[in-house]
Amino acid sequence: MSNLKIFTGRNSEYLGESISKILKIPMGSREIKTFSDGEIWMKYNENIRGRDVFIIQSTNPGANNLMELLIMLDSAKRSSANRVNAVIPYFGYARQDRKDQPRVSITAKLVANLLEKAGADRVITMDLHAAQIQGFFDIPVDHLYGSAIFLKHFYDMHISNLAVCSPDVGSIKMARAYAKRLHADLILIDKRRPTQNVAEVMNIIGEVEGKNVLIVDDLIDTAGTFVNAVKALKDNGALEIYGACTHPILSGKALERIENSALKKLYVTDTIPIPGKFSKIEVKSIAPIFAEAIIRTNLNESISSLFDVDR
Numbered sequence: 395m396s397n398l399k400i401f402t403g404r405n406s407e408y409l410g411e412s413i414s415k416i417l418k419i420p421m422g423s424r425e426i427k428t429f430s431d432g433e434i435w436m437k438y439n440e441n442i443r444g445r446d447v448f449i450i451q452s453t454n455p456g457a458n459n460l461m462e463l464l465i466m467l468d469s470a471k472r473s474s475a476n477r478v479n480a481v482i483p484y485f486g487y488a489r490q491d492r493k494d495q496p497r498v499s500i501t502a503k504l505v506a507n508l509l510e511k512a513g514a515d516r517v518i519t520m521d522l523h524a525a526q527i528q529g530f531f532d533i534p535v536d537h538l539y540g541s542a543i544f545l546k547h548f549y550d551m552h553i554s555n556l557a558v559c560s561p562d563v564g565s566i567k568m569a570r571a572y573a574k575r576l577h578a579d580l581i582l583i584d585k586r587r588p589t590q591n592v593a594e595v596m597n598i599i600g601e602v603e604g605k606n607v608l609i610v611d612d613l614i615d616t617a618g619t620f621v622n623a624v625k626a627l628k629d630n631g632a633l634e635i636y637g638a639c640t641h642p643i644l645s646g647k648a649l650e651r652i653e654n655s656a657l658k659k660l661y662v663t664d665t666i667p668i669p670g671k672f673s674k675i676e677v678k679s680i681a682p683i684f685a686e687a688i689i690r691t692n693l694n695e696s697i698s699s700l701f702d703v704d705r
Contacts, residue, residue: 403451453486471513483665540640603631
């Protein structure tokens with residue numbers, strides 16, 4: 395581990411500090427400034443020549459988070475680091491992963507190209523919006539799962555008469571994995587989305603009445619889909635409703651919607667910082683999983699045991 399160096403962008407300093415404490419490795423020193431016109435400048439304050447460098451930064455919007463990561467990757471490569479690893483707890487722009495309309499960008503592929511071009515030798519990330527995004531890269535990608543944290547928590551809660559719900563078709567594989575591990579029933583909500591960021595619940599597939607329900611998803615943005623799912627389940631006889639979400643984007647009126655819903659508790663990770671504390675939201679740290687992934691990568695050991703292979 396003598397050649398291991400950990401740095402963070404400004405967006406993920408809190409997470410980098412937690413990881414460095416777990417690994418008992420001091421955080422690498424760097425300097426980042428933003429000029430008055432918005433241009434980002436950075437410098438590593440220590441020698442990283444020949445080192446195994448891990449740069450931790452989630453790339454949730456605004457675009458400066460991604461730009462800052464690209465600059466840090468480029469600087470590390472130009473400073474003769476032996477291996478440059480991009481640790482991206484939340485991989486932003488992943489929702490645009492295909493041409494579902496004419497004349498639109500595939501931003502997930504664009505970002506993959508930018509990361510490689512900037513100098514990343516490996517990417518370590520968690521709960522990509524679509525697992526096939528790994529194929530957009532020509533470098534190794536380690537895809538970790540937030541379920542490694544959530545499953546143990548819900549198993550220890552011993553929730554009786556439990557059903558796991560997918561709020562849309564895209565999350566059905568995730569919900570199936572949870573249901574299998576928790577020995578629970580499976581529910582699917584078939585929804586129609588009339589416009590972007592607006593969700594409309596249509597049909598519920600599965601038995602809801604008299605069940606305690608866990609809704610699982612990779613991310614919650616405006617919480618429209620999520621809150622509509624909570625309402626539909628409650629209207630169809632669900633008892634207590636819980637939620638598990640890896641990436642709490644929570645934009646717009648999301649926090650207000652969640653707090654005013656019939657949800658009992660929403661469990662999220664800290665891939666993205668949440669501003670403040672809220673009665674219905676509980677944060678679970680993913681620092682231990684990323685710390686283990688970093689140390690095993692540095693030692694060239696397998697990290698397959700950190701994957702939820704059923705997904």
